Amino acid sequence: MIAVVSETSKDHDDASVSTSSWYEASARQRVEHLLDANSFNEFIGPEWRETSPHLPLFDLPEQFDDGMIVGYGRLGGKPVLVAAQEGRFMGGAFGEIHGAKLTGLLRAARDMASVPVLILFDTGGVRLQEANAGELAIAEIMRALIEARLVGVPVVGLVGGRAGCYGGGGLIAGCCSALAVSEQGRISVSGPEVIETNRGVEEFDSKDRALVWRTMGGKHRRLIGGAEVFADDTMASFRDAARYLIEHAPSMSLSTLESEQSRLAQRIERFGHCSDAVDIWRSLGAAEPENLPALHYREFAALANDLQEPRHDAR
Amino acid sequence: METLNYRHKAPQRAKGSKRQVIVGVVASGNLEVLAERVLPDSECEVDIRTAAEGFGEIWQAVVADFVERRSPGGLKFSINDGGARPDTVALRLAQAVSAIEGERT
Numbered sequence: 163m164i165a166v167v168s169e170t171s172k173d174h175d176d177a178s179v180s181t182s183s184w185y186e187a188s189a190r191q192r193v194e195h196l197l198d199a200n201s202f203n204e205f206i207g208p209e210w211r212e213t214s215p216h217l218p219l220f221d222l223p224e225q226f227d228d229g230m231i232v233g234y235g236r237l238g239g240k241p242v243l244v245a246a247q248e249g250r251f252m253g254g255a256f257g258e259i260h261g262a263k264l265t266g267l268l269r270a271a272r273d274m275a276s277v278p279v280l281i282l283f284d285t286g287g288v289r290l291q292e293a294n295a296g297e298l299a300i301a302e303i304m305r306a307l308i309e310a311r312l313v314g315v316p317v318v319g320l321v322g323g324r325a326g327c328y329g330g331g332g333l334i335a336g337c338c339s340a341l342a343v344s345e346q347g348r349i350s351v352s353g354p355e356v357i358e359t360n361r362g363v364e365e366f367d368s369k370d371r372a373l374v375w376r377t378m379g380g381k382h383r384r385l386i387g388g389a390e391v392f393a394d395d396t397m398a399s400f401r402d403a404a405r406y407l408i409e410h411a412p413s414m415s416l417s418t419l420e421s422e423q424s425r426l427a428q429r430i431e432r433f434g435h436c437s438d439a440v441d442i443w444r445s446l447g448a449a450e451p452e453n454l455p456a457l458h459y460r461e462f463a464a465l466a467n468d469l470q471e472p473r474h475d476a477r
Numbered sequence: 478m479e480t481l482n483y484r485h486k487a488p489q490r491a492k493g494s495k496r497q498v499i500v501g502v503v504a505s506g507n508l509e510v511l512a513e514r515v516l517p518d519s520e521c522e523v524d525i526r527t528a529a530e531g532f533g534e535i536w537q538a539v540v541a542d543f544v545e546r547r548s549p550g551g552l553k554f555s556i557n558d559g560g561a562r563p564d565t566v567a568l569r570l571a572q573a574v575s576a577i578e579g580e581r582t
Binding site: 188190207208209211218221222223224225226227248250251 | 478497499502503504507509511513526527528555557558559
């Protein structure tokens, strides 16, 4: 698959906006700059005050949109449904309302059966204060996502936020038609601290930032086929990635699942003996695997196209 | 959590025609401000839910200063606060007025 090299974005003339950081932006800024200018319309906006019913029980502050922004807009002139998580509110975590908004969006996508969905992940997983409701929300979202894909709706995930994409967010990302990730993005289920707490520091040292990034970060995910496109940390690059992936999203069928299963089986066979991501990169044929983390976007994107394990039309 | 509410008379109506804007996020040391054009032109209301209890006097002073400087007539401000400092609160309130008065959010 081709890495998307960002061209000048015609629908946003302001160069400073196109090159501004995805990582640093708020969820609302990401939505605004991802879509065609002034095309976004929000469902259940903050003025509805649909806040969490659980947080007041813990005497914790609420946010009017519960950290989830959903709506519709246009991307390159074509209609899209969008969901964006605000990673700075409760770590972007899934609660009852937060999750229900995404479930509803995906069910609408299923019923319309023609409008693609973009999910802008930025989450640590389930909100601990809403544990059961949050876990149920993850299950409902995955079901709704698969139902949408089964009627031919592409569901594309974009990962490049502060909180990464962890816990149930990682599971939902795994259900998507395709993913774009930036270097700053991280995709996993158990986060670094969770692994260290459960398995000990020798298993995983969560304070070793280089280890965290080369194990869960965007470059590694791209190389092992966990993400289809490696994006630069800019609005324009994520915009280009989203447009590309909507056009190229694989369909969902039994043969899709079977080929994904065989891809994952081959991955274990090929890399199961590796103890570190650097070993995997070496196995993939990288000449200087130790230097991969230092490569800039364009160098890495080009290298990743050469190195990535053979593609399957999986997912 | 503590709930605070302040009502002021505003000499001038906030400019523009935008119905509502939201700025900021609820995080430690940060806050969100939802501004809605729902009041008579000469009135202004600030509704606050804050995680930091016991700072009513400071909120009162920051809000009074803000209304005097910006005269946000016709606007209702709803705030969810994660324990922001007074200077951050003042900047967010000013940002909300600029956003609702301007063409872009």
